[in-house]
Amino acid sequence: MDRRRFLSRTAAGGIALGGAAAQPPPSATAQRSNLPAAVTPTAYAVPRGEYNAYLTPDYHTYASDLVIEREQPGKPHQGKVLAAIQAHADDITLFCAGTVAKLIGEGYTGYLIRLSNDEKAGKTVGHGVVQNEIDNQEAAKALGCKKAFSFYYRNHRMDDCAMIEIRQRLIFLFRLLQVNTVFAMDPYDHYDENPDHIVAGKAVETASWMASPGGGHEYPEQLKAGLKPCQIRERYYHCRSPQGHNLVNRVVDISSYIDHKVRANVANKGKGPAGDAGLRLRQELARQGKKLPLLGNDDETANFQYVKHFLMDDFRILGKQFGLEYAETFRYIGPEPDLRQAVGKYVDRNAVAL
Numbered sequence: 001m002d003r004r005r006f007l008s009r010t011a012a013g014g015i016a017l018g019g020a021a022a023q024p025p026p027s028a029t030a031q032r033s034n035l036p037a038a039v040t041p042t043a044y045a046v047p048r049g050e051y052n053a054y055l056t057p058d059y060h061t062y063a064s065d066l067v068i069e070r071e072q073p074g075k076p077h078q079g080k081v082l083a084a085i086q087a088h089a090d091d092i093t094l095f096c097a098g099t100v101a102k103l104i105g106e107g108y109t110g111y112l113i114r115l116s117n118d119e120k121a122g123k124t125v126g127h128g129v130v131q132n133e134i135d136n137q138e139a140a141k142a143l144g145c146k147k148a149f150s151f152y153y154r155n156h157r158m159d160d161c162a163m164i165e166i167r168q169r170l171i172f173l174f175r176l177l178q179v180n181t182v183f184a185m186d187p188y189d190h191y192d193e194n195p196d197h198i199v200a201g202k203a204v205e206t207a208s209w210m211a212s213p214g215g216g217h218e219y220p221e222q223l224k225a226g227l228k229p230c231q232i233r234e235r236y237y238h239c240r241s242p243q244g245h246n247l248v249n250r251v252v253d254i255s256s257y258i259d260h261k262v263r264a265n266v267a268n269k270g271k272g273p274a275g276d277a278g279l280r281l282r283q284e285l286a287r288q289g290k291k292l293p294l295l296g297n298d299d300e301t302a303n304f305q306y307v308k309h310f311l312m313d314d315f316r317i318l319g320k321q322f323g324l325e326y327a328e329t330f331r332y333i334g335p336e337p338d339l340r341q342a343v344g345k346y347v348d349r350n351a352v353a354l
């Protein structure tokens, strides 16, 4: 995300989902939509709160097999590796940092990979490059990632880069780090005004497939040099807001990790709506001889509270629909069925002697 939009929308959020079910209550549809009775809505307006930080999409399309991913005790993901790939320093932090932190908390080893140099977001072009490089590192720490990488492609010019180069660099890292799960901007999203997001989503999707054991002839020198194929079996595609109108089949409960998400966003000083926004408001109020008790008595508290209270409210409202304190939503693609295993079971059951 690049914009700082705090537009208040006049249109009320449309149709509320009833609990975890994919179908909205008909009464809610009737009350809040002007659709003719015979027409079933296929996209649902995401409700807005008082602050409307514009961090959740205008609409979601919910799948009939939607799953709520809840917190799991212990470290069920121990030994697994995730890569969270973003075009810009604030994409993962704004849209899916809670889920990344949750999976790391449940045992994953995490890596943060930024594809652009974020030069368009800073006091100057050069300042943007330096500040966002620092921010990417700090956000990775706040999320509990082991390491952060940057590819430094020029910001908002990534559609002029060779896709196969971006893809190859990702395949190299996926194989080196033995990645099992990826996070990225949804490559199936219908709308996005930022060209880098589209490139990033497509690059991650294709690299995830080609880095697998089935891609043994893809960049064979990597394998000959000692890298191993990796089995990426889970993909969490997050929406881009507000233009993201993507399919949602997974809602993740991030209630216990909301403070991780807040800290990751506070780390983004160079761009986005978080960073030092709290301390700036506190300073501005002080110049006017006022203070907000919410922002506390120091800059660190002011930044944390500003992000949690004003920016995370979108995710609180999203969660509320599903009975959760805070939530994030995804187009989740899980492990593919194992055809050979299924055929083997059939053979075991049905093979007879010649």
Ligand SMILES: [Zn+2]
Pocket (backbone or CB within 6 Å): 001, 002, 087, 088, 090, 091, 194, 197
């Ligand atoms: Zn972005």
